[in-house]
Amino acid sequence: MDNLSNELLLEMYREMLLARRIDERMWLLNRSGSIPFVVSCQGQEVMQVAAATALDKEQDYVLPYYRDLGVVLHFGMTAKDLMLSAYAKAEDPNSGGRQMPSHFSQKKNRIVTGSSPVTTQVPHAVGIALAAQMEQKNIVSFVTLGEGSSNQGDFHEGLNYAGVHKLPVIVMVENNKYAISVPLNKQVACDSIADRAIGYGIHGVKVDGNDTMAVYNAVKEARERAINGEGATLIEAVSYRLTPHSSDDDDMTYRTKDEVDQAKSIDGLHVFKEELKTKGILTDEIDKELEEQIKQVINEATTYAENAPYPEIDTIGRFVYAEEVK
Amino acid sequence: MDNLSNELLLEMYREMLLARRIDERMWLLNRSGSIPFVVSCQGQEVMQVAAATALDKEQDYVLPYYRDLGVVLHFGMTAKDLMLSAYAKAEDPNSGGRQMPSHFSQKKNRIVTGSSPVTTQVPHAVGIALAAQMEQKNIVSFVTLGEGSSNQGDFHEGLNYAGVHKLPVIVMVENNKYAISVPLNKQVACDSIADRAIGYGIHGVKVDGNDTMAVYNAVKEARERAINGEGATLIEAVSYRLTPHSSDDDDMTYRTKDEVDQAKSIDGLHVFKEELKTKGILTDEIDKELEEQIKQVINEATTYAENAPYPEIDTIGRFVYAEEVK
């Protein structure tokens, strides 16, 4: 932690907190019937913000999965953008209200459009790394997915391609112990998802996803290796999914409240906050101020999104294909 | 080698030799315009026969890939069956002349029908192992593929499933260093395909595919583990493809004659023959007799297949679906 400035550490904390608070608001809006769907980042903000902070947000490409609120916030998406998406409004930069929320996309910030079928983004990240290498750019692509999703064929094919061609791509598996209702031990039989790296001849590392600096350092090092031509890295970051899978799920049908409470007690966001406090970087006053600021931002975003217009109905057929030569 | 009877060792040699001689005859028939296509086992007979011999050919299921002449011969397919397939004749038990040669299938011998797209057989083998386990049968399924094919998604998904459910399946990758023209180092970046086992929580082992006893023992042990409920094994058996990829290929466009000659000098079939001779198990006389027998079998098979009728044209539409309740 000592190698990072207090400012940067505080900024990381602010982004984690912002992600958490936006997510919490989404649940409230969902439960009050204002928005139809939420899928959460809660429990994974630390790894997301820590990883994104270790990247170059002016140049690198990110291919987030649906929980990566922390990643997209760091890369420039705003609370307003996210609320517009939750409300499916025309101005939503992710999809203009066409996709469900959390299907992140914003070209100007190099947030690459994603779909619902899991893991398809892994080969895309490899392709972007390939293109960047061809064009001799000093950048990386960063892609995330869940541990359940690491069992899809595209994970294997994508990582193998990256391995053979030594491409500058960082793959972070956000292991939150569940894939909807299916627990880790019914998804994989290996000790660590990171153990899969050896089969692709790439670097593999497992980190505590609740440990901000561990994740930050792992991604930082992976990025350096990538830029130095040493190829791809597979990072497994372990935490826990603190919410049900989505607003459509009832997690009490397959896990216990005790188990969830246990995980909440080591919530990485809380741990980081206490660390910053212990070090005197965060004070109660600053924290209160942050919470206030964030609340206001979210309030404004919500009001704006709520009042924003839906897409015009006659736009439904547009942009299936290019409409004119660019 | 000492734990196997001389009879068994000789029988293994006979099967390897039979596979080699059938394959050679296929090339002659192809080059003389009698049959349209050959894809060879040459260079892989040793691992195939050694592996098959370590299985229970009365009960286990095999899911061979197109080079596995040695496997299917051991499991009961005859030279005649194979020639009927090469000539695409109605009596071909593999497909009745519908599939290209080397798309092995024979239900009575538990040789499971295969297609051309590579690696699809891996999940099938896992499904058969699952079914066998459900029915509490003490059997295994044995599936093979090339090293290039181990990069398909189905490899990953199938092995992961086998790992999680601890299923009695043995996966043998026949690493012959090429996937058509693409050399090993452009297919994978790992040191060994067997290293992929760790990512599935299963046993992995790399063996010299030219070493009969090494392959036999690896498969034997894998079978024991499977039967004991210890789950799946991934075996990488390394040798070399001694022929072009198929009769449609010209391998001199991407590798040198020197390289091929070098591999021929350590041809496992030859090595095994010399070992048996050194041990006094094989004599020149027995060898000559074997060659004679085999030649006769192949001659008869060829003549029979050549003269056998093609499928009736009006059968073309049959067996798309079940024709009556079985």
Next chain:
Amino acid sequence: MAVLSYIQAVTLALKEEMERDEKVFVLGEDVGKRGGVFRATDGLYDQFGEKRVIDTPLAESAIAGVGIGAAMYGMRPVAEMQFADFIMPAINQIISEAARIRYRSNNDWNCPITIRAPYGAGVHGGLYHSQSIEAIFANQPGLKIVMPSSPYDVKGLLKSAIRDEDPVLFLEHKKAYRLLKEEVPDTDYTIPIGKAEVKREGTDVTVVTYGLCVHFAKQAAEKLAQDGISVEIVDLRTVYPIDEETIIQSVSKTGKALLVTEDNKEGSIIGEVAAIISENCLFDLDAPVKRLAAPNIPASPFAPNLEKEFLINTDKVERALRELAEF
């Protein structure tokens, strides 16, 4: 006899088949402890245990492929794709393998697998939880595609699918899951795969459709009946291979055909229906064949107004029927 919803009919058929035949088992994502994200397998895990109601890893090609292997062995797997949209990674296994196993082995092997998947829009699913996927598979001899339109049909057709000696894709409309309810006998009945059913007899116009759209067609037909327009409804039930006979008979009789699908128009199932009509009924037709379908966009967008615009409903069917009747 109880009134069951469409999804309860799915569950009941599965339960009865698993009780009847030990070789029947279920595999898929979240089908076990959770009972499926739509609860289609609700209760089965408790009744039959984790060996017969298998929570698989998140990998559709393996779900299909492992099921295919088990089916070749002699089991009766019922594989669930969590959403029809996520069947795409399994297409190689379904088309190259399941559909070809009998033909390529010259009848030596076969593959009696059932693959269930919820399809269709109308539940705020956005682009990837709304698709109609039948057209992708409806050119693959060896495969059968069943798309039931009502709880009664669900039960009878799903039983037939499970007992079928060949692979069956069983597509359930997710909006129908809780929308449609009717009396479903608790007896062990089956409905033949490969046969369409005339769901309503009529003389003026034929509607050929399937799945949830049958429901809209029925409602529209009721309304038109009040104006003396008599509508015949042909429910395809099996969309591949298609029952030509029933279509030809009905359209020859009425002379007018409205073909309805929720899928986007070009390349959908109803193109084949139009082709059958144009080959066989030319001189009986009093009006051009009319197709009512979704616009040619990938699937229903998420925004509620766009979703509504995308969907077929009773009004749209009614309007199209009136136009045709008045032609």
Next chain:
Amino acid sequence: MAVLSYIQAVTLALKEEMERDEKVFVLGEDVGKRGGVFRATDGLYDQFGEKRVIDTPLAESAIAGVGIGAAMYGMRPVAEMQFADFIMPAINQIISEAARIRYRSNNDWNCPITIRAPYGAGVHGGLYHSQSIEAIFANQPGLKIVMPSSPYDVKGLLKSAIRDEDPVLFLEHKKAYRLLKEEVPDTDYTIPIGKAEVKREGTDVTVVTYGLCVHFAKQAAEKLAQDGISVEIVDLRTVYPIDEETIIQSVSKTGKALLVTEDNKEGSIIGEVAAIISENCLFDLDAPVKRLAAPNIPASPFAPNLEKEFLINTDKVERALRELAEF
């Protein structure tokens, strides 16, 4: 201007496009050192080096998916599927991703990838080296499917595909590779995607077809001309989305339509053509629409007599045309 074979036209188009635009690159199995198993990329590895003519690992979903990623970045990848039959593992990437990227991002991202694949029977390929796969993709808005019928068209259409701002599936008939030869200009011409072409004008019967079958139609038309029967040939060129205009115009004129495909009949592209005709040309038709296609079996069997039975040829087209002309 030189006489080139169909496959030489492929190679030439690739070469010219790679020379023109540094962002164009090729990836696939054996496309590099070997120059492709059919030799479509012959010479490109030597000219452009291994960074732009990439031998990939054996994994089609990665070939498509890596290409898609590069295309989103701004490159112009041309991905080769070694045989169209082996595109199946890549379908999720092609349908869920490539085809949807523009629509789902509301025009923010796009995916200008070209995916080439040799399809079709007639080279002793058996069930899995013979398939027509276009129908699988011909219901996916966002995708374009081009199937050229001649060397001249190959060059112009492949250039258009590579320059297209959206994903294009470019399907080459493998039997045509060496069978068809004609003069191909060495100039930089393109042919518009999305437009059918009348390959021969006529007044009595229209043949609508594409790919290698255009060749058979031309030969059959020649023969019929000797008997005074005048055949118009519509070459679809782009089979999705289909050019309705050209079809409607031609069939309205001749009043008779023969639709020909090498694919198995049910659910094939020509069903959509029949639907278009039945919606638009009813009162111009003098005879029912007629479809000539392969039997409803997975693909061509390996045995030479069965393969012959499976295939479309000039005689079959001629017979069908005569029947229709005499109707």
